[in-house]
Amino acid sequence: MKPIQGSFIIGYVSILIKGDQPELFFQKCSRHGITIWDMKKHGPDLCEGKIKLADIKLIKKIRRGTGYKVSFVQKSGYPFLLKRFLRKRPLMIGLLLALFVIIFLSNIIWEVKITGVPKDIEEKISKQLNQYGVHPGAWIFSLQSPNEIQQQLVKDVPELLWVGVDQKGTTFYLEGVEKIIVKEIPAGEPRNLVAKKNGVIKELYVSKGIARVKVNDYVEKGDLLVSGVIGEDTVEDSTKGLVAADGLITANTWYEVSVTVPLEYYDEQVTGNNETKYYLKIGDFQLPVWGFGSPDYTDVHRETREATLRLLKWESPVKVVENVISEKTYNRRDRTKEEAIQIGIDQAKADLQLELGPEAKIMTEKILHESIEHGKVKLHLYITVEENIGDAQLLNQGD
Incomplete structure (x- = not known):
């Protein structure tokens, strides 16, 4: 018979059977499910064959009461090599220490x-x-x-x-x-300041140029606020000059915003209970090395981190995976209409503040319309804001 596949990995032994018609003993072993290969007859009462390491106990059991003598003449395969290696403790310890040091040094930042x-x-x-x-x-x-x-x-x-x-x-x-900050208009270039949105002027401070509006004036987008042309009202054109108009033009502006807030909602909370598991990952296969079993959590939050195991400059296919499993709960909660309205107002103001930037100041808000549909509060708000509406506009030298 041909050697069985993988016999070296699982280990095998050569046995010598001595007795009358030793081949009958091998036949008896085969009937008990023992695989035998490379059978050789060395004499009328002597026969040799190879069996798997795992079948040795069964061979000894079958031999009892048969009168045959069984001798193990050769041991081969990975289990016996490993056993011989483990007996050489100094060598084994040295190799393990060397491997540990190499892996350690390969997984720190240099x-x-x-x-x-x-x-x-x-x-x-x-x-x-x-x-x-x-x-x-x-x-x-x-x-x-x-x-x-x-x-x-x-x-x-x-x-x-x-x-x-x-x-x-x-x-x-x-x-x-x-990051390179690109200025739309170079400093010192002649320019006007115009309104970038509709509003009512509240404060006016002009450091350069001639103001063309007053406090409490209503302006529309594009209206001239500060002129960069000095002396344009004089009779003599020669007295005119061009400057880079500059100043702070604060106005009250207004926005209409719609927002929807559900009366029923669910919040997610982490209880603080968690378990950490570690795996060695090769491709799609993961071998657990620490933290076995599954936690008895109904709902969980998973946080996974992976790090490649390195050996010197060589990046191995093995990854160390850390998986933190945290227990979480879902809680159903209800809001009153008043709570939903306040949350909607706060949300609308926060979104508008984010859009306008930190320099804008939200002054007042007014609910224009409110309704409840399908378990949700719908709001239409009118919000007034105090903000700088000045926008630079280049002047042509011929102006």
Whole structure:
């Protein structure tokens, strides 16, 4: 018979049967489901064959009372090689320590390179990275993903327009693009200030130019507020001059906003109970190494992080996966009509403030119309705002 597939991995032994017609013993073994291959007869009462390591106990059981003598002449396969290796403890300990040191050194940051930005911004980025824990000597598995670091840097360093973060081996590479503020009109260029929206002038402060409106005047979009032409009302054209009109023109403006707020809603809360599991991932296969079983949670929130296991500069296909499973609950809640109205007003004001910017000041709000449809409160609001409505407009030298 041919050797069975995978016999070296599972282990096999060569057995020598001694007795009258030893081949009959092998036939008896086959009837009990034992696979035998490479059978050789060395004499009238001597026969040799190979069996799987797992069948040794059954062979010994079958031999009892038969009168045959069974000898194990050769042991082969992975289990026996491993056993012999484990007996050499100094060698085994040395290899394990060496492997541990190599893996450890391959999974810490040795260098952080920052390119594409001036020195002052590079120092700010380096300072922020230290706060994130990204520095030489940091354990890679303890860091956020490059994508998370990239988003956080753009948020914390306002001078950055864009930054790319990449990890190659034990080195972190960051390439940044500095934010360049482009002014629509160069400073000092002759210009007027015109209204960028309708409103009623509340405050007027002109540092350069001639004011063409007064407090309490109603203006429409495009109306001239401050002229950059000095002396245009004089008789002599030679006395005219052009300046870059500048000033702060604050006006009361108004907006109509619609918002809808449900009377019934669900909120999600994390209870604080959680379990952390670790896996070794190769492709789509995950081998659990810590945290077995599933938590008895009805609803869960999962947060997964992956880190590639590295060996020197070689990136292995093995990834260490950390999976945090947190218990969460959903709670059904009801709002009164008054609560829904107040939430709608606050939401409308917050959205409008975000649109207009921090310099605008919301003054008053008035409900023009309210209704309840399909369990939702619908509001139509009239909101007044105090804001700067001045907008620069270039002057032609011939004006």
